[in-house]
Amino acid sequence: MNAKCVQCGGTVTDSTTTDDYRGGRNHVVLVENVPCGVCQSCGEQYFDAGVVRRIEMLAQPLIQGAVLSSGKPLAVVDYTDGDVTEPVSVPRGELVPA
Numbered sequence: 001m002n003a004k005c006v007q008c009g010g011t012v013t014d015s016t017t018t019d020d021y022r023g024g025r026n027h028v029v030l031v032e033n034v035p036c037g038v039c040q041s042c043g044e045q046y047f048d049a050g051v052v053r054r055i056e057m058l059a060q061p062l063i064q065g066a067v068l069s070s071g072k073p074l075a076v077v078d079y080t081d082g083d084v085t086e087p088v089s090v091p092r093g094e095l096v097p098a
């Protein structure tokens with residue numbers, strides 16, 4: 001995906017990221033290894049429409065499950081194989097729910 005950044009005109013290169021999908025009250029699903037494009041100049045991230053749909057497909061059932069069970073608000077799912085680590089009390093890395 002070697003495109004130009006619409007924000008700054010910088011070069012966008014392929015990468016992966018962890019996307020935080022929010023739903024309901026305070027419920028967050030961290031989706032790891034999400035393919036995306038990242039601007040080398042400003043850091044803007046770009047996702048294909050199909051990627052966004054898969055994130056929603058993976059995260060929505062987890063959000064609903066979390067709401068119904070009133071368990072811990074966080075789950076982690078791997079984009080690549082759909083492997084779920086749930087629920088977890090502390091997310092890895094710098095992503096902390098608001």
Ligand SMILES: [Zn+2]
Pocket residue numbers: 005006007008009010039040041042043044
């Ligand atoms: Zn940019």
